[in-house]
Amino acid sequence: MSENIRLQLNVNGHQHDLAVDPRATLLDALRENLQLTGTKKGCDQGQCGACTVHIDGERVLSCLTLAAQAAGRDVTTIEGMADADGTLHAVQASFLKHDAFQCGYCTPGQIMSAVACIKEGHARSDDEIREYMSGNICRCGAYPHIVDAVREAAAQLSKESA
Amino acid sequence: MNPFHYQRASSSDAAIELRSQQDNSRFLAGGTTLLDLMKCGVEQPETLIDISQLSGLDTLRFEDDKITIGALASMSQLADHPQCQALAPAIYGSLWQAASPQLRNMATIGGNLRQRTRCVYFRDPATFPACNKRQPGSGCAALDGVNANHAIFGISDSCIAVYPGDLAIALTAFDAQVVLRNSQQQERRVAIGDFFLLPGDRPDQEHDIAADEMIIAVEVPNVPALRQSHYLKVRDRASYEFAAASAAVGLEIEDGVIRDVRIALGGLATKPWRATAVEQALRGKPFSEEALRLAAEQSIADADPRPQSQFKVTLTPRVIVRALLAAAEPAQRGE
Numbered sequence: 441m442s443e444n445i446r447l448q449l450n451v452n453g454h455q456h457d458l459a460v461d462p463r464a465t466l467l468d469a470l471r472e473n474l475q476l477t478g479t480k481k482g483c484d485q486g487q488c489g490a491c492t493v494h495i496d497g498e499r500v501l502s503c504l505t506l507a508a509q510a511a512g513r514d515v516t517t518i519e520g521m522a523d524a525d526g527t528l529h530a531v532q533a534s535f536l537k538h539d540a541f542q543c544g545y546c547t548p549g550q551i552m553s554a555v556a557c558i559k560e561g562h563a564r565s566d567d568e569i570r571e572y573m574s575g576n577i578c579r580c581g582a583y584p585h586i587v588d589a590v591r592e593a594a595a596q597l598s599k600e601s602a
Numbered sequence: 603m604n605p606f607h608y609q610r611a612s613s614s615d616a617a618i619e620l621r622s623q624q625d626n627s628r629f630l631a632g633g634t635t636l637l638d639l640m641k642c643g644v645e646q647p648e649t650l651i652d653i654s655q656l657s658g659l660d661t662l663r664f665e666d667d668k669i670t671i672g673a674l675a676s677m678s679q680l681a682d683h684p685q686c687q688a689l690a691p692a693i694y695g696s697l698w699q700a701a702s703p704q705l706r707n708m709a710t711i712g713g714n715l716r717q718r719t720r721c722v723y724f725r726d727p728a729t730f731p732a733c734n735k736r737q738p739g740s741g742c743a744a745l746d747g748v749n750a751n752h753a754i755f756g757i758s759d760s761c762i763a764v765y766p767g768d769l770a771i772a773l774t775a776f777d778a779q780v781v782l783r784n785s786q787q788q789e790r791r792v793a794i795g796d797f798f799l800l801p802g803d804r805p806d807q808e809h810d811i812a813a814d815e816m817i818i819a820v821e822v823p824n825v826p827a828l829r830q831s832h833y834l835k836v837r838d839r840a841s842y843e844f845a846a847a848s849a850a851v852g853l854e855i856e857d858g859v860i861r862d863v864r865i866a867l868g869g870l871a872t873k874p875w876r877a878t879a880v881e882q883a884l885r886g887k888p889f890s891e892e893a894l895r896l897a898a899e900q901s902i903a904d905a906d907p908r909p910q911s912q913f914k915v916t917l918t919p920r921v922i923v924r925a926l927l928a929a930a931e932p933a934q935r936g937e
Contacts, residue, residue, distance in 0.1 A: 445608060462608035462650070465637075486638055489704060498678075498707045504637045505708070508608050509630070509654055553704065562703070574841035575702020 447511035451476065452520030460507050467491045469507035470517060478518040478548045482577070489576035492549040493517050499556035518548035521555070530600075531555050534593035535586075542580035550576045554590045563594035603640045610652040614816060615787060617653045622785040622814035624649050629816060631674060632708040634701070635717045643727045644718075644736060654710075659818060664689055669822040673712030673781075677769070678703070680711060688829075690822070692775060692850045692929075695833030696768040702842050712817035714769050715780065715797070716809060720844060721763035723747060734760040735805040750910035751846065754918075755871035757906055761805035765873050770794065772833055772850035774874035775866035778822045785814040791821075798873035805872075827852030827862045834925035835868070836917065845869030847917045849877075849925035853889075860884050865922055867901070870914055877901045880922060889930065891923070898922040 444459040449466075451474060458473050467484075470476045470493070479502055482490030486504040493502045494516040521529040528536070531554045541547045553576045557563050562572035569590045570583075578586065611617030621627050627649035628636055639645040653659075659674035664685040671680060680686060681697035701709065709717075723730045723743040732741030744752055744762055752762040778794040797810050811817070822828070831852035837843040848868035854861045863884045865877040883897035898919035905915045 462606055463603045485641060486634055486705060489702065492704055499704050500708050501634075501704045504633050504705075506608065506630070506633065506637065506650075506652075508610070509633065509652060557703065560703070571698075571841050572703050575704045 445508055447508055449474070449507065449510060449515060450513065451515045452517060458507075462506070462508060464507045465503050466493070466495075466505040466507045466510045466515065467502035469510075470502060470515075476517050476519050480545055480548055482546065482549070487577070488546070488549075489553060490546050490549040492552040492576065494552060494556060497556075497559075499553050516552075518552060521551065529555065530596050531558070531589070531593040534589040534596070538585045538589040538592065539582075540585040540589040541578070541582050546576060546578045546580075550578065550586055554586075554593065557590065558594045558597055563590055566591065569594075603637075604643075604646045606647055607649045608652065609649060611656060614653070614656055614659060614783070614818065617651050617656065618783060618785050618814060618816050620649075620651050621816070625813070627651055629653050631710040631713040632676065632705075633713075634705050634709045635713060639718065639725070642725050644725060653816075660710075661819075664824075666824060668824050669693075671711050671820045671822070673817045673819055674710050677701070677706035677709050677711065677714060681706065689824070690772075690776075690828050690831065692772040692828070692831035692833045692852060693769070693822070695835075696772040696848075696850060699833065699835045699841075700768040711769070711820055714767060715817060715820070716811075717767050718808065719763035720766045721752065724763055734803075735763055735801070738804055738806050745908075748910070749908045750913070751844075751869075752908065752911055753870060753872045754905045754907040754911050754914045755867070755875050756800050756873055758801045758803065758805070758872075760803050761801035761872065762908070763801070763805065763872060764869060765798070765871060766844050766869075767874070768833065768835065768845065768848060768868055770798070770874045771848055771866045771868035772831070773820060773822060774798075774876055775831070775850040775852060775864040776822050776825065776828050778820050780817055781819040781821060782811060782815040783818045784812060784816075789818075790815070794820075794874070795876060801872050825852070825862065826854040827864050830854065830929055831864070832925050832929035834921055834928060836921055837869075847914055847921045849921045851922070851925040851929050853926065853929045855889050855930065858888050860887055860889050863926070865901075865926070867918065867921075870918060877922060879903065891927065894923045894926050895919070898926075 480490040482488035491503040628647040630650040659672045661672040663670040687694040730743045753764040779791045780797045835848040852864040867875040879900040
């Protein structure tokens, strides 16, 4: 009944043609079809944030997005964050500097969420960072360092754009 | 997830037409409820009609007489609208305290109105085959189960599942209208209080919406009390959690007298719950904390808790009073 559907995904600036089951989520298409395994599958129910990616510049959950829904839109994953020469995004560098993780499983989602959080202008205080990062669960409990990392990256990015 | 056909609609009329032709089809917008429930095995549609990329249905208009919210506007779009926080603080509060930023970027206003209960028994058909909301007449595991977070208002012998949303609580306090369009291109307006149905013996029927109707907009009358409104959400953790109890309230105070007051409750009832008796007790009375406390007690006259949810009976009047005091604060300060 559910014959494969053909679609074009634009991920990190590259076009990919693929044929997927209509049930395939964007998360599964990224990991299984495109081998972009940086985006993590945590709960697969929209509750943990590990699968956070950007679609058309906005942070969304790839586990609750059908691959078909993302067709023709710009998808950015953690693999698309660093510059081509390997220079890390300010948020990535800040996570390293502040040791904002323990096991690292939630980290790609945390970073994708933090980049958007800063861009939205929701990183103006520690309380605001906690509120607007609450969709990303860290089972290791690295939250204090995550807040440190986001705060410093936000300050750095606003200095750069000033 | 069960297999299904995926169709991307080219226009809203085409989407409604597709929907009316296929019994077991669903509109797919943000997907945050529907895909989740499909993964749980609760929803098993044969066809998904993707309306998420349709243009023209995400308009937001703040006008003197009413606020018009397009059904495909996302929760973030509405919260981020430059006038939302100032002109409709209760709506703003109900949005930013709901779900997570990622979910709010995805979830649409129309889809939000159709979100379904988080009752753990409803969401787990494999472990709990009986559920009157999934299959009327099959039974209910929540009645004698873990039900501390179930409803204490509007329940029936069939279902005590709580309505989980926040936005609809604010919309209910301010008498919003849900605008529906059908396959004959006819529009119908339903008062939000009537859009949500009580469970009765058919808890599977949750909304006044026909199979060939699509929510295209929500209209909120722009009354003075909306400007002086507040949404208070009390929950087990500070963020990213459903309400244990919430209140959307609005006040219009003139010379210390309450001219208009609006109170709707969330996290407590099977549908967004208007505290009409409390409103009546307060209208025309001088504003005071004591008057609020006395009147708020009337909210629990028709409460019907389970032993585990008894705490919500204590919580309800307190949440009402706190919310009203917060809404009154700017006026109290003479702003």
